[in-house]
Amino acid sequence: MMEGKRRMAHDDELRDIKKGPWKVEEDEVLINHVKKYGPRDWSSIRSKGLLRRTGKSCRLRWVNKLRPDLKTGMKFSADEERTVIDLQAQFGNKWAKIATYLQGRTDNDVKNFWSSRQKRLARILHTSTAPSSSKSHKTTKHLQTPPFDFIPSLKATKLEEEFAASSMETVPFGEVVYPSPISAVPVEQQPYVAFPQFPMLPPDYPPLLEGQDFIGRLGAPSFLDDELGHSALGTAQVPIAPSFQASGTSESHDAVDIDSLIDDDFPPIDLFDQIEPLPSPSHWS
DNA sequence: AACAGAATCAACCGCTGGAGG
DNA sequence: TCCTCCAGCGGTTGATTCTGT
Numbered sequence A: 001m002m003e004g005k006r007r008m009a010h011d012d013e014l015r016d017i018k019k020g021p022w023k024v025e026e027d028e029v030l031i032n033h034v035k036k037y038g039p040r041d042w043s044s045i046r047s048k049g050l051l052r053r054t055g056k057s058c059r060l061r062w063v064n065k066l067r068p069d070l071k072t073g074m075k076f077s078a079d080e081e082r083t084v085i086d087l088q089a090q091f092g093n094k095w096a097k098i099a100t101y102l103q104g105r106t107d108n109d110v111k112n113f114w115s116s117r118q119k120r121l122a123r124i125l126h127t128s129t130a131p132s133s134s135k136s137h138k139t140t141k142h143l144q145t146p147p148f149d150f151i152p153s154l155k156a157t158k159l160e161e162e163f164a165a166s167s168m169e170t171v172p173f174g175e176v177v178y179p180s181p182i183s184a185v186p187v188e189q190q191p192y193v194a195f196p197q198f199p200m201l202p203p204d205y206p207p208l209l210e211g212q213d214f215i216g217r218l219g220a221p222s223f224l225d226d227e228l229g230h231s232a233l234g235t236a237q238v239p240i241a242p243s244f245q246a247s248g249t250s251e252s253h254d255a256v257d258i259d260s261l262i263d264d265d266f267p268p269i270d271l272f273d274q275i276e277p278l279p280s281p282s283h284w285s
Numbered sequence B: 001a002a003c004a005g006a007a008t009c010a011a012c013c014g015c016t017g018g019a020g021g
Numbered sequence C: 001t002c003c004t005c006c007a008g009c010g011g012t013t014g015a016t017t018c019t020g021t
Helices: A002-016 A024-037 A042-047 A055-066 A078-089 A095-099 A106-125 A148-154 A158-166 A212-217 A219-228 A258-262 A269-274
Strands: A195-196 A233-236
Touching: A024 A042, A024 A055, A042 A055, A078 A095, A078 A106, A095 A106
Parallel strands: none
Antiparallel strands: A195 A233
């Protein structure tokens, strides 16, 4: 009886909640509320009858769209992309944390950026990103990097094909040339981009821990230096596609600068998945 | 110009953790 | 100690826009 009434009240409440795109008038109400009380007491907006939105929805709207310091409608700059890639390697999918390093960007922005990037990578690899064994027990569709156990089937060959398809010449995999930390060294002084192949792991190599994904681990210095050692990780220099090679013959192995990889005309920014992580922001001065 | 597929964006959902009663 | 509420986070989805054919 009481339970039934309570449920009906709850249903009425749910029916009264508005969802979907925000109207300008709603935004104005929300902005006024924040002006008066600050960005808090979100649920009071509904309880006062100002809006038929949940507090959660109001907060999200403010954080993602209405906050005054946001870079709305601006694509991620090359620097921002580098930062996200680096920080994702360090922190994992801690989008809120990563967003704090990027002025005017929200966790949603970072998340969407990364998601797009992962989709692109998945497409390049001609495979979908299967759910990873990442930290969460939740199911994941596309945010996680490929799980460790299916990497060997990809090997480097898919990537090589991708480059070959772009009329790039292949470069013998040989001497390992690791890039200098990008933010610490001027781009023009970074002669080569290391392009690690997916390693064939020793059978006794420990499985991924909770919260680890393959690419993140691959990018971790410890992975390269301590766990597998460089010899286990074949590395090739990324060849330059003729399309963005300013001059020189097809025989030359000219360097690729990082910015060229992030350029709009060269989508495989995914290459950064294969590159050593950048220095941690704690080292930035 | 029309269509399809990809990319982007905005918003929702479920869960977690902290604060307070 | 338990419960409830709230804020915040990460993952997911659906709509819209862009781009290539």
